[in-house]
Amino acid sequence: KQEVTQIPAALSVPEGENLVLNCSFTDSAIYNLQWFRQDPGKGLTSLLLIQSSQREQTSGRLNASLDKSSGRSTLYIAASQPGDSATYLCAVKAGSTLGRLYFGRGTQLTVWP
Amino acid sequence: DADVTQTPRNRITKTGKRIMLECSQTKGHDRMYWYRQDPGLGLRLIYYSFDVKDINKGEISDGYSVSRQAQAKFSLSLESAIPNQTALYFCATSQTGEGEKLFFGSGTQLSVL
Numbered sequence: 001k002q003e004v005t006q007i008p009a010a011l012s013v014p015e016g017e018n019l020v021l022n023c024s025f026t027d028s029a030i031y032n033l034q035w036f037r038q039d040p041g042k043g044l045t046s047l048l049l050i051q052s053s054q055r056e057q058t059s060g061r062l063n064a065s066l067d068k069s070s071g072r073s074t075l076y077i078a079a080s081q082p083g084d085s086a087t088y089l090c091a092v093k094a095g096s097t098l099g100r101l102y103f104g105r106g107t108q109l110t111v112w113p
Numbered sequence: 114d115a116d117v118t119q120t121p122r123n124r125i126t127k128t129g130k131r132i133m134l135e136c137s138q139t140k141g142h143d144r145m146y147w148y149r150q151d152p153g154l155g156l157r158l159i160y161y162s163f164d165v166k167d168i169n170k171g172e173i174s175d176g177y178s179v180s181r182q183a184q185a186k187f188s189l190s191l192e193s194a195i196p197n198q199t200a201l202y203f204c205a206t207s208q209t210g211e212g213e214k215l216f217f218g219s220g221t222q223l224s225v226l
Contacts, residue, residue: 031213032212032213034214034215036215036217041220042219042220043117043203043217043218043219043220044156044203044205044215044217045217046214046215046216049212049213049214051212089155089156091156091215093213100158100161100171100172101158101215103155103156103157104155105153105154105155106155
């Protein structure tokens with residue numbers, strides 16, 4: 001069974017810092033990996049999706065990388081802002097288009113002014 | 114208007130009552146999902162549907178049933194609610210072949226007393 005782990009569980013940083021959130025998974029036979037953002041009381045918003053054949057994806061200040069062989073993905077946030085405060089979750093889709101998603105428990109990020 | 118709409122947003126009910134949570138989407142996606150989120154446990158898949166005639170159990174389907182009334186509508190029922198079904202419930206959609214990025218509704222907070 002695929003297991004997805006996110007470290008750290010919580011992170012508090014001052015505004016302006018560059019930071020890295022980590023996601024690891026136990027089975028490298030994945031179809032894709034997604035990073036989500038969740039704000040309190042709200043649903044999840046997809047930030048970046050990396051297909052298994054890709055190494056990274058970028059959107060604005062966000063960059064996600066994928067290393068299937070080591071079972072790791074990182075989400076890099078540049079020049080963090082208080083508005084980035086949220087819980088970030090990664091989810092791994094099992095090895096085919098019919099596969100299910102496995103979610104990590106998330107990293108709760110606080111960016112203080 | 115939201116692309117994935119869940120109703121109700123909040124519900125308080127008593128043990129033994131039958132509850133239906135509804136989800137509708139305007140994205141035209143073929144795949145729909147129901148997840149529950151519990152503190153410390155992350156998101157877990159209850160049921161999913163790849164098209165109108167396709168219904169599949171997820172990892173925690175016991176005590177739940179679903180109905181895919183149309184491509185745009187997917188409802189979740191708790192036949193006889195129990196307190197440990199208190200959770201935040203999310204509906205999500207994706208489209209086969211389009212990277213399969215997941216789009217979430219805003220969630221339904223259900224409390225079973």
